[in-house]
Amino acid sequence: MAADMSSGTDLQEMVGSIPFTTRDDAKKIMKSTYNMNAVIIKKLDSYDDLNFYIKTDDNYDNQDEFVLKIFNKVLSQNTGVFEAQTELMIRLQEAGIPAPVPLKDINGKLCSLEHFKKVTEDGVTKEADYMIRLLTYIPGQMLVTAKQIPLDIFYNVGKTLAQMHNAWKDYEHPSLNRESYDWNLLSALKTREFLHLPKEEWQQNVSQSVLDRFESEVFPHHEKLNRGIIHGDFNELNVLVKQSADGSVNSEPQWNLSGVLDFGDCMFCPYIFDVGISLAYMMLTDIEDEATVCKWYLSGYESVIKLPDSEKNMIVTLIATRLVQSLLLGLQCYSINPSNTYVLSTQEKGWKALRKVWGMSVEDIQKAECPKY
CATH class of the missing domain: 3.90.1200.10 (Aminoglycoside phosphotransferase (APH), C-terminal lobe)
Known part of the structure; x- marks a missing residue:
């Protein structure tokens, strides 16, 4: 079988669709979607998504540290990926392998599509829908x-x-x-x-x-x-x-x-x-x-x-x-x-x-x- 030398477009699309959400957006999400008050928010390094370390002043199942993950626009359109990832993380937990697990929001969902809006410095309004997920934090x-x-x-x-x-x-x-x-x-x-x-x-x-x-x-x-x-x-x-x-x-x-x-x-x-x-x-x-x-x-x-x-x-x-x-x-x-x-x-x-x-x-x-x- 010959090697497929055709170039995919997913790399450029993914890099160009990195979420524009901010720390303030993350704070609002924690309150509106998870009913938790974020007191510390730190942006974490990521390739083509956005990840935030979150510390709250209240607990979720005796935890007050989390990772809020906001997926890029391309991945956010593929709900099947999130279904699969959720199952894989749960299986690791059941096997005793230390891995983060997704947490339910106030509507009982393990991930949700959220709408974001941003006004750029030159007055242009940008809007996008990103999938979000809250994960347990592993020290x-x-x-x-x-x-x-x-x-x-x-x-x-x-x-x-x-x-x-x-x-x-x-x-x-x-x-x-x-x-x-x-x-x-x-x-x-x-x-x-x-x-x-x-x-x-x-x-x-x-x-x-x-x-x-x-x-x-x-x-x-x-x-x-x-x-x-x-x-x-x-x-x-x-x-x-x-x-x-x-x-x-x-x-x-x-x-x-x-x-x-x-x-x-x-x-x-x-x-x-x-x-x-x-x-x-x-x-x-x-x-x-x-x-x-x-x-x-x-x-x-x-x-x-x-x-x-x-x-x-x-x-x-x-x-x-x-x-x-x-x-x-x-x-x-x-x-x-x-x-x-x-x-x-x-x-x-x-x-x-x-x-x-x-x-x-x-x-x-x-x-x-x-x-x-």
């Missing part, structure tokens, strides 16, 4: 901010991903069939049209080589790979960790995985793609040896679900492909909307990681030490 720090991360964390991240796959394995929803979605790894080949965006020639050359290998070694076999619902973006920003001491004198704090975030990229896809996607972003954390981190991560995943050797042999190509996809799409998103510098978050570490990963082999991962493997 912890993003994995990317942790220093001197023990290898056990990567074992646990891999194990958690496999547990998520198991929790979702019997679930189906038509909205999760997203073959043309720009962040589907199968769509990475479409980023060839952005190969001119990196400034350095070596960046363009390595990216081309990675995409060529993905097209020749992975794409022709993707339909035969084990598949189901995947997270699609289990990255260093969507994994929360926290430190805890064991209570003994002079004990060193231990890092533990405390939360899993963001289900906006969930889709029906090969499981090994999810492993490669997640490992790509683990390469951006505070690590010393890429092959060792891969070995510990795979060990954690395989403590729950065994991977065929044929799929594990693709892992370096998959990691590199996701890095290229993220780097090139980030540059393209920035060219569309230069005010959103968050889309460049992968650039500095990403190119360095790509260079190292592309010099790594499957044999390097196999030779790496991991007592748990």
Whole structure:
């Protein structure tokens, strides 16, 4: 089956439809839709939606911290996506995996379409309808901010991903069939049209080589790979960790995985793609040896679900492909909307990681030490 090289329009549409809502809007929503008084509101980084951290002066099921999510105009038109995401989060909660869950509004709904209006500085009135959702808040720090991360964390991240796959394995929803979605790894080949965006020639050359290998070694076999619902973006920003001491004198704090975030990229896809996607972003954390981190991560995943050797042999190509996809799409998103510098978050570490990963082999991962493997 030949690779579909047609370019989708969803990326440009999504970037151009980021909500224009403000902190004041968020405060009003909390009162009118959830009957809660927001006393602290902080805007959180986001790719193409708006997220607000909310602290209230009253409780909802003994909680006073929340995340208010306002979806972009494109996603807001697809109610099926919200149905699927709600079910996926609930299934994780039932499986004991720490993930946010949606909360009902005053009308008993888990999400609602709200109308917003804004008058620009030049007097133009803008109006739009955005889907909103209130989520439970999970404390912890993003994995990317942790220093001197023990290898056990990567074992646990891999194990958690496999547990998520198991929790979702019997679930189906038509909205999760997203073959043309720009962040589907199968769509990475479409980023060839952005190969001119990196400034350095070596960046363009390595990216081309990675995409060529993905097209020749992975794409022709993707339909035969084990598949189901995947997270699609289990990255260093969507994994929360926290430190805890064991209570003994002079004990060193231990890092533990405390939360899993963001289900906006969930889709029906090969499981090994999810492993490669997640490992790509683990390469951006505070690590010393890429092959060792891969070995510990795979060990954690395989403590729950065994991977065929044929799929594990693709892992370096998959990691590199996701890095290229993220780097090139980030540059393209920035060219569309230069005010959103968050889309460049992968650039500095990403190119360095790509260079190292592309010099790594499957044999390097196999030779790496991991007592748990």
